[in-house]
Amino acid sequence: MTNKRIAFVTLGCKLNYAETSTYERELVKAGLEAVDWTSCPDIFLVNTCTVTEHSDKKCRNIIRKLHRLNPEAAIVVTGCYAQMKKEEIKKIDGVRNVFGAEEKALAVPYILESIAGENGTGNVLEAHCQECTTDIETFFPAYSSGERTRSFLKVQDGCDYFCSYCTVPFARGRSRNMPIDGIVKQAEEIAASGVKEIVLTGVNTGDFGKSTGEKFIDLLKALDRVEGIERYRISSIEPNLLTEEIVDWIASGTKFLPHFHIPLQAGSDTVLHEMGRRYDTAAFESKIRYIREKMEKPGALKVFFGIDVIAGFPGETDGLFQETYSFLKDRIRPAFIHIFPYSRRSGTKAASRKDQVQDSVKTERVEILEGLCNELHQEFINAHHGMKAHVLFESSEKDGMMAGYTENYIRVERPFDASLTGKITVVEL
Numbered sequence: 001m002t003n004k005r006i007a008f009v010t011l012g013c014k015l016n017y018a019e020t021s022t023y024e025r026e027l028v029k030a031g032l033e034a035v036d037w038t039s040c041p042d043i044f045l046v047n048t049c050t051v052t053e054h055s056d057k058k059c060r061n062i063i064r065k066l067h068r069l070n071p072e073a074a075i076v077v078t079g080c081y082a083q084m085k086k087e088e089i090k091k092i093d094g095v096r097n098v099f100g101a102e103e104k105a106l107a108v109p110y111i112l113e114s115i116a117g118e119n120g121t122g123n124v125l126e127a128h129c130q131e132c133t134t135d136i137e138t139f140f141p142a143y144s145s146g147e148r149t150r151s152f153l154k155v156q157d158g159c160d161y162f163c164s165y166c167t168v169p170f171a172r173g174r175s176r177n178m179p180i181d182g183i184v185k186q187a188e189e190i191a192a193s194g195v196k197e198i199v200l201t202g203v204n205t206g207d208f209g210k211s212t213g214e215k216f217i218d219l220l221k222a223l224d225r226v227e228g229i230e231r232y233r234i235s236s237i238e239p240n241l242l243t244e245e246i247v248d249w250i251a252s253g254t255k256f257l258p259h260f261h262i263p264l265q266a267g268s269d270t271v272l273h274e275m276g277r278r279y280d281t282a283a284f285e286s287k288i289r290y291i292r293e294k295m296e297k298p299g300a301l302k303v304f305f306g307i308d309v310i311a312g313f314p315g316e317t318d319g320l321f322q323e324t325y326s327f328l329k330d331r332i333r334p335a336f337i338h339i340f341p342y343s344r345r346s347g348t349k350a351a352s353r354k355d356q357v358q359d360s361v362k363t364e365r366v367e368i369l370e371g372l373c374n375e376l377h378q379e380f381i382n383a384h385h386g387m388k389a390h391v392l393f394e395s396s397e398k399d400g401m402m403a404g405y406t407e408n409y410i411r412v413e414r415p416f417d418a419s420l421t422g423k424i425t426v427v428e429l
């Protein structure tokens with residue numbers, strides 16, 4: 001159909017990577033050649049993020065950089081930043097069209113029809129796409145491909161929580177999903193490609209079922225039966241949605257691994273209340289304790305907990321920050337802390353507060369938490385010295401070494417051996 005070359009640039013979360021990969025599969029199938037962004041392609045498709053002010057700035061800078069690299073290329077922009085700041089993006093040199101969350105399904109037909117129009121075989125959708133939209137509540141199925149070991153499978157989109165600091169519900173819409181049988185078919189496609197591990201991803205993953213009347217645990221059980229997939233991870237799940245029923249089932253002996261990414265955001269009940277979170281520190285601590293009691297056996301691998309924390313939320317005094325620090329250090333002791341300085345987002349409740357924390361204070365608190373994270377992560381790794389674990393090695397080679405991850409997400413390196421690529425191997429840590 002065409003000899004056009006296209007490059008894909010993704011910013012933000014694994015959900016965006018899954019969606020970009022879906023764009024790529026469809027466009028390559030239609031005849032375009034996917035190339036690296038440094039190869040001066042004819043088209044750039046940029047999938048954007050807007051979770052923080054820094055994310056917005058990074059998106060703008062990337063788009064400008066791509067235009068400088070090849071001023072003749074058409075730049076098509078989609079994603080969350082495209083949803084929130086469409087008119088702002090349109091003004092950037094080189095941008096041909098912008099597709100927000102409610103229009104993301106139009107990006108592929110727009111690119112194909114534009115090419116057809118240039119070749120005299122179709123009508124360019126430039127004007128049409130300015131008016132034609134789908135619905136922000138429409139579910140856009142997606143999963144990542146191109147890797148031999150792991151795929152990110154989108155099972156849910158949107159969020160109904162409206163936390164006081166977050167614009168994601170505005171950028172992604174309300175919580176929704178496709179039916180279980182549709183997601184299982186996608187998992188079967190992934191298995192057919194030889195991939196051994198699937199990571200379930202979404203905006204509020206555990207909220208699966210809102211639009212179909214199904215349960216998240218029923219999705220997990222259906223995916224557990226897919227032949228060819230040997231391991232599953234849940235990328236991120238709210239503590240109130242990680243139920244005891246789910247934990248008990250996973251602990252009973254399933255393909256789901258002892259690895260949980262759980263957003264805490266603050267270890268202070270005062271701050272959690274101001275954020276609009278749906279739990280307190282006692283409930284969070286109880287959930288972590290329950291999981292450890294059910295899933296950690298003497299001499300066996302420990303559960304990996306990755307915890308999200310925001311530093312410098314409006315009104316967070318030194319005393320309230322110390323509550324968070326102590327909660328993490330003395331009561332939770334996770335394997336890793338994902339730390340984010342609070343970012344003021346227009347349109348949110350927290351943005352209008354007068355008690356904003358100075359940037360210098362945020363930076364200092366981030367550094368303190370990073371120090372704690374390094375301490376806790378090293379402690380987690382040291383606790384597994386001499387244990388046996390199952391590692392899924394990846395195909396990439398760097399300096400003669402290859403790497404992979406254990407069930408509980410410890411990164412392991414060894415001399416490169418092509419025969420181990422994509423295989424689960426028992427190693428002594």
